[in-house]
Amino acid sequence: xxxxxxxxxxxxxxxxxxxxxxxxxxxxxxxxxxxxxxxxxxxxxxxxxxxxxxxxxxxxxxxxxxxxxxxxxxxxxxxxxxxxxxxxxxxxxxxxxxxxxxxxxxxxxxxxxxxxxxxxxxxxxxxxxxxxxxxxxxxxxxxxxxxxxxxxxxxxxxxxxxxxxxxxxxxxxxxxxxxxxxxxxxxxxxxxxxxxxxxxxxxxxxxxxxxxxxxxxxxxxxxxxxxxxxxxxxxxxxxxxxxxxxxxxxxxxxxxxxxxxxxxxxxxxxxxxxxxxxxxxxxxxxxxxxxxxxxxxxxxxxxxxxxxxxxxxxxxxxxxxxxxxxxxxxxxxxxxxxxxxxxxxxxxxxxxxxxxxxxxxxxxxxxxxxxxxxxxxxxxxxxxxxxxxx
Numbered sequence: 001x002x003x004x005x006x007x008x009x010x011x012x013x014x015x016x017x018x019x020x021x022x023x024x025x026x027x028x029x030x031x032x033x034x035x036x037x038x039x040x041x042x043x044x045x046x047x048x049x050x051x052x053x054x055x056x057x058x059x060x061x062x063x064x065x066x067x068x069x070x071x072x073x074x075x076x077x078x079x080x081x082x083x084x085x086x087x088x089x090x091x092x093x094x095x096x097x098x099x100x101x102x103x104x105x106x107x108x109x110x111x112x113x114x115x116x117x118x119x120x121x122x123x124x125x126x127x128x129x130x131x132x133x134x135x136x137x138x139x140x141x142x143x144x145x146x147x148x149x150x151x152x153x154x155x156x157x158x159x160x161x162x163x164x165x166x167x168x169x170x171x172x173x174x175x176x177x178x179x180x181x182x183x184x185x186x187x188x189x190x191x192x193x194x195x196x197x198x199x200x201x202x203x204x205x206x207x208x209x210x211x212x213x214x215x216x217x218x219x220x221x222x223x224x225x226x227x228x229x230x231x232x233x234x235x236x237x238x239x240x241x242x243x244x245x246x247x248x249x250x251x252x253x254x255x256x257x258x259x260x261x262x263x264x265x266x267x268x269x270x271x272x273x274x275x276x277x278x279x280x281x282x283x284x285x286x287x288x289x290x291x292x293x294x295x296x297x298x299x300x301x302x303x304x305x306x307x308x309x310x311x312x313x314x315x316x317x318x319x320x321x322x323x324x325x326x327x328x329x330x331x332x333x334x335x336x337x338x339x340x341x342x343x344x345x346x347x348x349x350x351x352x353x354x355x356x357x358x359x360x361x362x363x364x365x366x367x368x369x370x371x372x373x374x375x376x377x378x379x380x381x382x383x384x385x386x387x388x389x390x
Contacts, residue, residue, distance in 0.1 A: 025072050025073065026070040026071070026072050026077065027070060027071050027072070028070065028071075029068055029069065029070065029071060029076070029095075029098060032098045032099050032100045033069055033099070033100055033101060034067045034068065034069055034079070034098070034099050034100070034101065034102055035067070035068045035069075035076065035095050035097070035098055035099075036065060036067060036095065036096040036097045036098075036099060036103070037065065037066050037067070037068050037076060037078075037088065037093045037094065037095055037096065038062075038063055038064070038065055038093075038094045038096055039060035039061065039062055039063065039064050039065075039066070039092060039093070039094075040062065040091075040092050040093065040094050041062050041092065041268075042061050042062045042268060042272075043059045043060075043061075043268060043271075043337075043340070044059065044060045044061075044062070044088070044092035044093075045058075045059055045060075045088070045089070045092065046058045046059070046060065046066065046078055046086045046087065046088050046130070047075075047086065047087045047088070047089075048086060048087070049087060050072045050073065050074075050075040050077075050087045051087075052074075052089060054087070056335065056340075057086050057132065058086075058130070058131070058132035058133075059340070060130060060131075061128075061185060061186070061187055062187075063128060063187055064128045064129065064130055064131070064185075064187070064192075065096075065127050065128060065129055065130060065146075066078045066080070066088060066130045066145075067079050067102045067146065068088070068093070071090075072087075074089055074090050074091070075087045075088060075089055075090065076088050076090060076093055078130075079102070080130060080145045080146075080170075081145055081146060081167060081168065081169050081170055082167070082170075102146055103127065103146070104146055104147065104148050104169050105125045105126060105127055105129055105146060105147045105148065106147075106148045106149075107123055107124065107125060107147055107148065107149035107152045107171070108124065108151075108152060108153065109124060109152055109153045109154075109155065110122070110123050110149065110152050110153070110154045110155070110163075111154075111155040111156060112154070112155065112156045112157055112158065112161065113156060114156075114158065114198075116198070117197060117198055117200075117278075118195050118196060118197045118198055119158070119161075119175070119195070119196045119198070120193055120194070120195055121142075121173065121193065121194040121195075121196075122188065122191065122192075122193050123144065123147075123149075123171075123191050123192055123193075123194070124190050124191040125147070125190075125191040125192060128187055128191065128192050129144060129145055129146045129147055129192075130144075130145045130146070131143060131144050131145065131185055131192075131194075132145075133183060133342060135180060135306060135307045135308060136174075138176055138177075138178070139160075139174060139175045139176040139177045139180070140174070140175045140177070140180055140183055140196065141172060141173070141174050141175075142172070142173045142174075142175070142183075142194055143170060143171070143172055144170070144171040144173075145169070145170055146169055147169060147170070147171050148169055149163075149165070149171040150165055160175060160176045160177060161173060161174065161175055161176070162174045162176070173194070175196055179199050179387055180307075180308035181197045181198065181199040181200070181280070181308065181345060181387075182196075182197035182280070182308070182342065182343035182344050182345055183195065183196045183197065183342050183343055184275070184342055184343040195343070197280075197343065197344075199387055200280055202384050202385065202387060203252075204385060206251065206252050207251075207381045207382075207384035207385040208248060208251040208252045208253040208377070208380065208381050208384060209251075209252035209253075210252065210253075210254060211252070211253045211254065211280050211281065211384065212253070212254045212256070212277060212278060212279040212280045212281075212344075213248055213253050213254070213255050213256070213279060213280065213281045213282075213283060213380070214255075214256045214257070214258065214273065214274040214277055214279040214281070214282045214283070214344070215241045215244055215245055215248075215255060215256070215257045215258070215283050215285065216241075216257075216258040216259075216270050216274075216282065216283065216284040216285065216338060217234070217237040217238040217240075217241035217257065217258065217259055217285055218233070218234070218237045218284055218285055218286040218287075218338075218348075219233055219234035219237060219286075220234045220237075220238070220259050220262055220263050220264050220265060221234075221262060221263050221264025221265075222264050223264055225237065225286070225287065226287060226288075226289040226354050226355070227354065228354040228355070228360045231354065231360065231364065233286070233287045233289075233354060234262065235262070236287055236351075236354070236363055236364070237285050237286060237287065238259070238260075238261075238262070239369060240285055240351060240363070240369050240372065240373065241257060241285045242257075243369045243370050243372075243373035244283070244285065244373040244376055244377060245257060246373070247370075247373040247374045247376070247377035248377045248380065250377075251377055251381055253377075253380075256273075256274075256277050256279065258270045258273050258274075267337035267338065268337065270284075270337075270338060271337065271338065271341050274341070274344055274346075275341075275343060275344070279344045280344055280345065281312065281344055281345050281346075281380065282338065282341060282344045282345070282346040282347075283346075283347060283348075283349065283376075283380075284336075284338035284339075284346070284347070284348040284349070285348075285349055285351065286348060286349065286350050286351070287350065287351055287352060287353070287354045287363065288301065288329070288350035288351075288352065288353045288354070288355075289353060289354050289355045290353060290355045290356075292355070294355075295355045295356055295357075296356065297353055297355070297356060298326075298327050298329075298352065298353050298356040298358060298359045299321075299326050299327030299328060299329035299352070299353070299359075300317070300320055300321060300324070300326040300327070300328070300329055300349070300350065300351055300352060300372075301317070301328075301329030301330050301331075301332055301349075301350045302314075302316045302317040302320075302330075302331055302332070302347055302348070302349050302350075303332045303333070303334045303336060303339050303347060303348040303349075303350065304331070304332075304333060304334075304339055304346070304347045304348075305333060305334060305335055305336065305339035305340050305346075306339075306340070306342055306345075306346070308342075308345055309339070309345050309346055309347050310331070311383055311387075312345055312347050312380065312383045313331050313347045314331055314383075315379045315380070315382045315383040316347065316349060316376055316379035316380065316383070317330070317331045317379070318379065318382075319375050319376070319378045319379035319382060320349075320372060320375045320376055320379060322375075323371065323374075323375040323378070324362075324368070324371060324372050324375055326352065326359075326362075326372075329350070334348075336348055349376065351363055351372060
């Protein structure tokens, strides 16, 4: 018992020490209390600690606003009205003004519309305030900060939505569903729009029929990716992606590719392309590598970030390993630019290790590329076949 209390005191001391250092390093923003900060770019991260490797709490669209009350090294401390503070790197932040208190937006009306493909929630606001999403077992929660919506008129509310106010000036909208299939926030000249995609109508006999899929052959142009002797990852990614495209199209999918030749495309331009095509699924195709001392590592792995993509990743991994006999390198949660998108459903596949000779022999063989591609397409098909839709 004595050892337990000593350990507890040690841990508490460590936490308090970090807090003290952080408080000591904090600086005021200006003569007033808050800085009004606009996100400089889409997908600007707000983190849980002042560290560029800290967990991301939310991502902001370009032009959306947060309020900072302090700065610490290369970060601004963000006040969302929660029980804790968050942090935004200065390189993503554009200070618009210094003000004595946060400007709380009043939402007079919230309007929900729907069509066959999606729900759209329009919230009229003068300023596009910060927001976050949280995937939960029975659906999706959307939080809008620094907004008073307690007396807002809610128009056309379907039974699958609930509205609540967990804290002052925080609006919570919950969407109840057994299957998420993509969601995002978009700027509107008079406020913001939350879009939630409905799962597509699935033909059980031909699940991929009319499903829109964007294939992203990783790297390209000046970005070669990893190397094997005489081989560049970008070239293998393109060859395999074309085989996957053929396999998906044979099963009825509508397939678009972020690149069809050796061309450089930025990571977020790939995401924007997938969103512009209003795709249902985004598949990013890569090859893996390890340090030189660990060249025995081999196999195929599938990566996801949002929980809505886990079922897709699981089906791809299960079928590709089962049918190609590649070693199972796991279903892995990872924060990549091509796994983080919430719309469309997004996964990244590391087909093999280019640092393993046997894997290289397989993936450079056209017959194996074809069998791997058919297995991957079958995995996507299996995911859709058993997707819960109501």
